[in-house]
Amino acid sequence: MSGPEIIPFDWQRIWLGDAPPLFLLEIVFRTVVIFVWLLFLLRLTGKRGLAQLSALELVIVIALGSAAGDPLFYPEVPLLHAMLALALVVGFQRVLARLVVRSERVEAFMEGQPVELVRDGVFSMAALERANLSREDLFEKLRAQGVLQLGEVRRAYFEQDGHLTVFRHDADPPPGLPVAPPWDLEPPSVLDPDLPQQGFVACLDCGRVQQAAGLLPGCACGGLAGWTAATTDPLAGPGRAG
Incomplete structure (x- = not known):
């Protein structure tokens, strides 16, 4: 009808x-x-x-x-x-x-639980997946709180209400993986694994920092993205790199 x-x-x-x-x-x-x-x-x-x-x-x-x-x-x-x-x-x-x-x-059932995303400058991809965040989402939230590189971050927690709580070093943070400028605008340079390197380097997959003295080893996280120079202030130019 x-x-x-x-x-x-x-x-x-x-x-x-x-x-x-x-x-x-x-x-x-x-x-x-x-x-x-x-x-x-x-x-x-x-x-x-x-x-x-x-x-x-x-x-x-x-x-x-x-x-x-x-x-x-x-x-x-x-x-x-x-x-x-x-x-x-x-x-x-x-x-x-x-x-x-x-x-x-x-x-916990209704509101979920906090997730630790960063510990001592190293972020966890598994934790990001549990929080339904991408690496870029994490870096964006860190930049919004004035974080320039992961070495500044002692702990970062993704709270139940969706906010990111960041505990930072009070002064003189160690070098770390740069999160500023945004990688879409200025990606960090990847170090050549076939050339000897000196100084602090940061894993592009997890942010782990170690001091290089020769050829670069593999990272403990098993990532394949490689290494970049760790820095204390990525906005200050090469002269301020760690």
């Missing part, structure tokens, strides 16, 4: 649909009611729920948006039904929030 024939560019249908013009005033009323009710419910979720979205909170926001949107302009959706659905969603969020506080297992 086919529906009514659709007439292209029917301005009455496009702008007003089948509802009478007075229904526009009802939409205004519905919007005000749902907006005030949703604002009240969001106040109950607390400030953290508004400032940072975990996976659970993102689901809550999507559910709230779906429940709040339909009654704004669908006349067949009663306001009380939508308000009950919104209240249930927020109530479910509050119950889970309390469980997260009281149970570490529930917290």
